[in-house]
Amino acid sequence: MTDTKNHTAVMTGSLEGRVFTPGSMKEAAEAIELAFDYRGDVTLMLRSGESVSGYIFNRQDAGRDPYLELFPADCPNPQCILYRDIVTIAFTGEDTANGKSWESWVSKKESERRAEAEKNEAVARTKGYL
Numbered sequence: 001m002t003d004t005k006n007h008t009a010v011m012t013g014s015l016e017g018r019v020f021t022p023g024s025m026k027e028a029a030e031a032i033e034l035a036f037d038y039r040g041d042v043t044l045m046l047r048s049g050e051s052v053s054g055y056i057f058n059r060q061d062a063g064r065d066p067y068l069e070l071f072p073a074d075c076p077n078p079q080c081i082l083y084r085d086i087v088t089i090a091f092t093g094e095d096t097a098n099g100k101s102w103e104s105w106v107s108k109k110e111s112e113r114r115a116e117a118e119k120n121e122a123v124a125r126t127k128g129y130l
Contacts, residue, residue, distance in 0.1 A: 016040065016095040021088045028083045029061045034070055041073055041093025046085050053092060054079070 015038055035042045036056050043053040054070040056088035057078070066083040122129045 014095045014098040015091040016093075017091060017100060019088055019090040022086070025066070025083060028086060029066065030054070031089045032059055032086070033062070033081060035089050035091070036068070036130040038095065039093055039094045039097040040091065042070075043072075043092040044081060044086050045088040045090070047083070048085070049086055052079065052081065055093075 015034060020031040021028075022031050028041075036059050038056075041053055041055050043051055045051050052070070052072060053074070054072040056070045058066050058069040060067055061083070067080050068083065069078050069080050072079050121130065
């Protein structure tokens with residue numbers, strides 16, 4: 001599988017900006033699995049020359065005709081695309097989960113709680129309760 005972007009994205013944990021050109025059905029399945037786990041839009045270049053951008057919400061790689069389903073960015077109706085029709089997969093949308101780990105969330109919430117406690121303490125001192 002050809003990846004047209006340098007591999008610094010691997011170090012940051014984000015696929016944002018990368019483009020994969022699968023050379024086989026196995027590579028297509030691997031790239032689609034990455035796209036399914038990606039929390040942003042992808043752009044698929046199809047054999048027909050059409051380009052489809054959207055969010056992949058389902059995929060079925062078992063059976064005779066593996067396919068994926070996505071919510072197109074420009075249409076309210078889901079679209080089904082066969083794996084064999086995909087030429088490239090580009091991770092074009094913002095990776096909404098990039099840099100957001102559980103530890104970051106906990107740290108942010110702890111900081112917010114501390115700020116709220118300090119605010120409540122200041123109000124209590126102003127009112128003479130402390």
